[in-house]
Structure formats: C-alpha cells, structure tokens
Amino acid sequence: MSRLVLASSSRYRRQLLDRLEISYQWAAPDIDESPRPGEDAITLAHRLALSKAQAISADYPDHLIIGSDQLALFDGDVLGKPGDFDTACANLRRFSGRRVSFMTGLALIDTGAACHRVVHDIYHVQFRDLSDEEIESYVSRDQPYDSAGSFRMEGLGIALFENFEGDDPNTLIGLPLIKLCELLREAGVNPLTGRQGSW
Template identity: 50%
Template sequence: MTLILASSSIYRRELLQRLQLSFQCHSPDIDERPLPGESPRDLAWRLARGKADRVLAEYPGALVIGSDQVAACEGRAIGKPGTHEAARAQLRHFSGREVLFHTAVCVTDGQSHLQDEITTHCEFLPLNDAQIEHYLRTEQPYDTAGSAKAEALGIALMARMRSDDPTALIGLPLIAVCRMLRAFGLDPLQPTPSA
C-alpha cells in the first residue's frame, strides 16, 4: 500500500521522515478559510480530513495522512502571517498570553478514517519590539501558524508549553500518527520485508 502525506509542508515531511517509512507527498488544493462560527479546533479537524480525502480521491487505494494546524488566541483563529508586518502584529498580540495550537491529523484508506487532535498550550514571554524583530529577521516564520517556529529559535519566545505530543507543535503529531498507522497494519517498528 502506498503511503501519502497530503501536504506541501517541509516541516511535516521532515517529521514523517523520522519514522523511516517510504512515502510520497502530494499537496491538496483545498480552501482553508474557516466556516462562519467554526472554532479553531473544529477548523483544524475539518481541514485535516479534507486534505486526506482530497488526495485519496486522486490516489485511490493509498493510505493518506492529512494534517492541519490552527493557532488560537483568546478563542480567535490565527493563521500563517505571510508577511513580516503580519508576523510582527501576531507576536505583539501573543506577548505574555497563552496561545493554543490545535494540530489535527487524519489517516484514511477510503474505507476507514482515524482522526485525532492534539492541543499544545504555549505561554509566550512578555516580548519587546527588539526581541520580536530579532526573531523575525532570524527565522522569517511567515509560513508558520502563529509565527512560532518552535523547532528553531521560536522556542525562545516561550515561557512554558504543555502538550501530549512534542511533535504536534511542529505540525504533525507523530505519536498519534504511529497509533493510526498501526491500526492500518503499518508499524514503523516492524522491519519491512526485503524485496
């Protein structure tokens, strides 16, 4: 069975490579805008499944992993900043506050869907403009939800964080992914038969 990661994210690809499985990446083309009244958690949940289903429609018979992350501050969804100015505004807003990063994952073969969501609670330090500028110039995290690249210098933005899965904040909760893959008969700890 072909394993496909429904993502164009280099961060998710690098995370999945840790499992030493053979897989392909295909980018799903879906509208990521929230629906009216949709919570950040529900948005992440819907997009993870939507990405998996979109790629599966193009590659029937594959096992597809879809994932999405939505940052939320004070109940409001925060997306990828896209620009330096937007990232600066996000980090000013996050200064001294708790931000929730909802990372949802869905694994499907078309017959079954397994899905989970891991919330990472991040308390940001009180940040001054010089710190924010240094971080943004160093990391340029414009393609990262909430501008927080925790796998790099972004960890220095945090006072503390709490999560059931340390990889969730980077974009793909590998503990959940491993559990789901095993349910489909693909165990990263089992050697694959030689050809």
C-alpha cells in the first residue's frame, strides 16, 4: 500500500492529486470546522488543514498524510461552506463585481517520524457584475453548497469571473499543488522521479 494518504473525501482534491501520478490512499476525516473565538484566517486555515490530517493519523502509523482546507476572505469576513441555496446566493450577491481572496491551508504529517509542516497559499478572483437571475441559475445548476466561496471552479463557476491573480490556480480548487510538491520533496517524495523516502 502507498505511504501517501490524502485526508479528504473531496473528489476534486483527489483529481488534483492524481495529476502528480503518485500512488496514494484517501480517507475522509471527521472534524469540527467551526472557527474559534478570535481566530484569524491564517490560524484557522492552518488548524483545519492539520486537524484533518491528524483525524486519520492513528490509522496510518507510518505514512505521509495530506490535509487541506479552504476559506473565502471578503470585507473582513472569513467564509466557509455556504451549506444551502439561500446562503450561496447571498454570498454571490455580495461578491458581484468585487475581488475575493481564497486561502487554502495545507498540512503534511509524517506519522512515522512524528513531525509535520503546515503552510498556506492565497489566490484572488475578480467576480463579474452578476444579476440575480445569473446567480440563482448558477447555484441551482452547480449546487456549490460544500465549496468555500459558493462556487465550483471545476464546473460552471468559471463563468462567474473576470480574472484571477495568484501563484497556483489549484489553490482555488482546494489543494495547492506547487506547495504540496515542495513539502513532498522535503519529505523525500519527488513526483518527477517517483523516489519515495522519509524526512
């Protein structure tokens, strides 16, 4: 079995990780994603990414475990998953014609060596001016209730935007692959050579 494990049930994160052509397993973590009082965005993104990896670590005693979590940042608010139609529509109405930032926390735990690294990446999007008809039609069709920002970049969500800004567009989908490759190389796993080792 592969030593690499993705702590996520997201098929979009699995599709991204598949691009690295590294053998891996995946498992769904069960954590409370509620922010803590006074917790800033970076602290929250780091904590949730690490918590996801830690949630399954007992089942994988000699593995490298990837955890990742995404937040939307807008007008001083930290937004998670909308959860329902009305909240998703309300979010997109707020975002219409505005710039929104997305922060994705990324954790890699080496359970064999009992060490970990946590980083984050930020990506920015400029939304088009959206009509209520466009917003409601989009949310009905894509149902982005479990996506921070109330859209799915992988689907029809691309039609919501004017432009992007950032180092790694995969961050917007929820798994910053450039930073992940850096962490994997530090841990002795090189996607280009297939070489696997440990920290």
